[in-house]
Amino acid sequence: MSRPVARYLDGDPNGRLHLQHGPIDLVIGVDDGPTARRGETKRRAGAFSAAIARFQTILDELVSELPLLRTPAGIGGPVPAGVVARRMLAAVRPFATDHFITPMAAVAGAVADEILAAMLAVFDEGDCPHRAYVNNGGDIAVHLDGDAEFHVRMAREDGVSLGDFALRASGPTRGIATSGRGGRSLSMGIADSVTVLAANAAAADAAVTLVANAVDLPGHAAIHRARAIDVVDDSDLGERLVVTGCGPLTDAEIDMALSRGLARAEHFIAIGLIDRAGLFLKNRGLLAMPAAAQPRAASPLSIDQSTERFSNA
Known part of the structure; x- marks a missing residue:
């Protein structure tokens, strides 16, 4: 399997980050919006570093549990081990009583949520960027503050x-x-x-x-x-x-x-x-x-x- 790839779009570390591994293709942005704050460049760099670090193993984690993730969700069924896989199951379970749905229905969104959570986790309370997003092929996790x-x-x-x-x-x-x-x-x-x-x-x-x-x-x-x-x-x-x-x-x-x-x-x-x-x-x-x-x-x-x-x- 190929290795994860990280690059800055347009070669600018103060722009957007692109992460790609197999079918996962993320575009990530971080800033403070219209409110100018000191340290925005440092916060962006910290968030990007955290995103890159967390991204390294996500695809392997998902592949290791694919048979379970392709199984229809239901109450009382087996729970996957991976953090992203558990996000997927939690997202689909509320719909599973009335509809056929597997955890794979939430895979893109769950990956975006996990990367965003990893980015925000490196900041102390009150020091987070005001805006951040992780766009996984149109499924987008968003952080907003202030x-x-x-x-x-x-x-x-x-x-x-x-x-x-x-x-x-x-x-x-x-x-x-x-x-x-x-x-x-x-x-x-x-x-x-x-x-x-x-x-x-x-x-x-x-x-x-x-x-x-x-x-x-x-x-x-x-x-x-x-x-x-x-x-x-x-x-x-x-x-x-x-x-x-x-x-x-x-x-x-x-x-x-x-x-x-x-x-x-x-x-x-x-x-x-x-x-x-x-x-x-x-x-x-x-x-x-x-x-x-x-x-x-x-x-x-x-x-x-x-x-x-x-x-x-």
Whole structure:
């Protein structure tokens, strides 16, 4: 197996750090946001050093427990030994009673959470950077302190904006995850993109998989499916059908598919598993958020409207 690789993007140690090992590809940023503080460069260097050190063994830890991590989660089942693996299991267990899900559904988010935790652990209380993030292929663990905030932009694979929103230190969200048809993972649904905000990246990662799966039109002739193991031979989904293509759909069909995903996202919000979600299919979308935060009733959202709607997030 190849060794972990660390490099500074653009060769600048005061910029972003890139860590890569096998399928794990992280981009990490650290700063104090708009509040200038002495020692920012030193704090960034310390956080980056901690990230590099913790990253050295993460992939090996996960590989050593892959059979268990590919097993459906359940209450009372075996508990993995690794720290990241335990994060994965903790993230998926709240969903396991009602849904098929394995710890692998939270792997990217759990890795991001673990690296961020290692970075913050090297600082004394009150001396942490005001902002830090670990982006693992779109599953992002976030640290915010003081008056710091992040502005997050969602986009389709072709770069077209799907909207943006702000994360603030005063809010509950510390994790973001994105999933959908054509992404890095297999999907049972037809969503082009679903983004979920939650308390941590592992929780968002687990939830976004299930919300994306729910955006679907079972039995529709325009939707092509195959067994997961025929697409990826070692998939934890086994013989379950995943979407391999989606042809033209009417506006009514798009709305129906999105409404199914919206219902699942709103249920997860109601029981406290996620904070909010954005669902997109064929240039249309819906936003799920707590009832108290909704400026108006959820309705179909076009690409042109998305920036306005998400600026209210």
